[in-house]
Amino acid sequence: MIHELVTPLQRQTLSGDVYEQLKELLMSGRMMPGQQLSLRSTADALKVSVMPVREATQRLVAEKALEIGPGRVIRVPMMTVSQFREITSIRANLEGFATEQACPRMNERHLDEIETLNAAFNDELGQDNPDGTRLISINKDLHFAIYRASEMPMLLQLIEILWLRIGPILNYDLRSGSKRLEARAISDHHTRLVKTLSHHGKFVKAIKTGDMEGAKAALKNDIENAAEFIISSGTLVISD
Amino acid sequence: MIHELVTPLQRQTLSGDVYEQLKELLMSGRMMPGQQLSLRSTADALKVSVMPVREATQRLVAEKALEIGPGRVIRVPMMTVSQFREITSIRANLEGFATEQACPRMNERHLDEIETLNAAFNDELGQDNPDGTRLISINKDLHFAIYRASEMPMLLQLIEILWLRIGPILNYDLRSGSKRLEARAISDHHTRLVKTLSHHGKFVKAIKTGDMEGAKAALKNDIENAAEFIISSGTLVISD
DNA sequence: ATAAATGTACTGTGATCACATATATAAGAT
DNA sequence: ATCTTATATATGTGATCACAGTACATTTAT
Numbered sequence: 459m460i461h462e463l464v465t466p467l468q469r470q471t472l473s474g475d476v477y478e479q480l481k482e483l484l485m486s487g488r489m490m491p492g493q494q495l496s497l498r499s500t501a502d503a504l505k506v507s508v509m510p511v512r513e514a515t516q517r518l519v520a521e522k523a524l525e526i527g528p529g530r531v532i533r534v535p536m537m538t539v540s541q542f543r544e545i546t547s548i549r550a551n552l553e554g555f556a557t558e559q560a561c562p563r564m565n566e567r568h569l570d571e572i573e574t575l576n577a578a579f580n581d582e583l584g585q586d587n588p589d590g591t592r593l594i595s596i597n598k599d600l601h602f603a604i605y606r607a608s609e610m611p612m613l614l615q616l617i618e619i620l621w622l623r624i625g626p627i628l629n630y631d632l633r634s635g636s637k638r639l640e641a642r643a644i645s646d647h648h649t650r651l652v653k654t655l656s657h658h659g660k661f662v663k664a665i666k667t668g669d670m671e672g673a674k675a676a677l678k679n680d681i682e683n684a685a686e687f688i689i690s691s692g693t694l695v696i697s698d
Numbered sequence: 699m700i701h702e703l704v705t706p707l708q709r710q711t712l713s714g715d716v717y718e719q720l721k722e723l724l725m726s727g728r729m730m731p732g733q734q735l736s737l738r739s740t741a742d743a744l745k746v747s748v749m750p751v752r753e754a755t756q757r758l759v760a761e762k763a764l765e766i767g768p769g770r771v772i773r774v775p776m777m778t779v780s781q782f783r784e785i786t787s788i789r790a791n792l793e794g795f796a797t798e799q800a801c802p803r804m805n806e807r808h809l810d811e812i813e814t815l816n817a818a819f820n821d822e823l824g825q826d827n828p829d830g831t832r833l834i835s836i837n838k839d840l841h842f843a844i845y846r847a848s849e850m851p852m853l854l855q856l857i858e859i860l861w862l863r864i865g866p867i868l869n870y871d872l873r874s875g876s877k878r879l880e881a882r883a884i885s886d887h888h889t890r891l892v893k894t895l896s897h898h899g900k901f902v903k904a905i906k907t908g909d910m911e912g913a914k915a916a917l918k919n920d921i922e923n924a925a926e927f928i929i930s931s932g933t934l935v936i937s938d
Numbered sequence: 939a940t941a942a943a944t945g946t947a948c949t950g951t952g953a954t955c956a957c958a959t960a961t962a963t964a965a966g967a968t
Numbered sequence: 969a970t971c972t973t974a975t976a977t978a979t980g981t982g983a984t985c986a987c988a989g990t991a992c993a994t995t996t997a998t
Contacts, residue, residue, distance in 0.1 A: 507952060513951095530960085
């Protein structure tokens, strides 16, 4: 029978689709901090009514992935250094906890997935001109593959909220950095990025050998080094 | 001119007000797990249009404080034992972290506020018939007074999401418990509750003396004992 | 008497219109 | 030329209507 072959095609709500799209835009850094977005224009761009866009944006505002400025303008939030430090601190704790919970629950499928992602990451890293956006995308998938092994959906949701907030920062830095620095500095930029991100090697290794404490330590190193890199690059707002 | 005398009346959005109201209803346990709510009826009850109620409920659904069941019915979620255990585990970690961060930032004002709340809590506890709802309310204020001292608004928001989910469970147990048990068992019920909640004594004491590790330990004790009490009371869903 | 069909009253979702307000543009006066 | 004022444009918010479902009771046919 056909009925059992085709996808149930249970159509999500339009609001949900719009939310997912905007979320992806934010996490992949296609929107830069401070950028405004209007309900009607994005509704036109997405070929939907304003209604779904309203609900999606309101949800993102609730998650602090967007904010309403003076005059009720909707924009992607700027981030101060202290705010960034706070999130980094929370991440080190929460994602460390997730790693700790994930380790004893690791099975073959998890390890295969992680290994594949790690290989893809190193492949991209070996290219002459590594695609920063792609690196960050794989980076995200790698982290969440580990956290998902903890079998704690609620914990995962909390971590996602944090990533949603730092997503724009990560990629904005990456993109604006390429333009801001002259050619010479760019390679330096990349060198530092590579050095920062390559901590994953130790991280993944620790995960695979079941070294829980080692994995936690490597993860915190990863998070804090990346944060230090972002802060020193000067893309954040100084005022508090 | 009158204009400068009257309250600025900068009215928040109606959606925001409705959200706050529903949030309060949920956290104070006025709605029981499984209870449905319709947009139009609650809109009528609140004397507003369905529009604000829609946005408020959607936000609560996003925070998993409400859920959409089959037929797209909106209801306050049931909670399985494993889900409850997960949240308890996350809470012990996250609120422990908040306490750790709060301790070195404690000043006189914080300590005064905490002391006042602690006194109110013990007063209510000393009554013949302690008001369970009030106890839980003070309990919540006490915890958040401490967490707020951490000066980490983002961390606070994450913890609030967790409390929003367990709020209904806490109070539902308290209310249905009084009816479910016969008179004799009720006093036993209360005795256990008192014993469980009175861990606060040690908790507050540790906070005031700046004993960070002691405070963390007392807090985890508090959370885990309360959780054990809830689980053993049998109000949670067994199926997973 | 039982079961199938139908109707009715709900549900959330999406589109469209009305409104108050803020921002930018342009016209006017000094 | 510059500052003020007025108009126009665009913004989010809220209300209302239309629609596609679902649950349940009533009715009808077997």
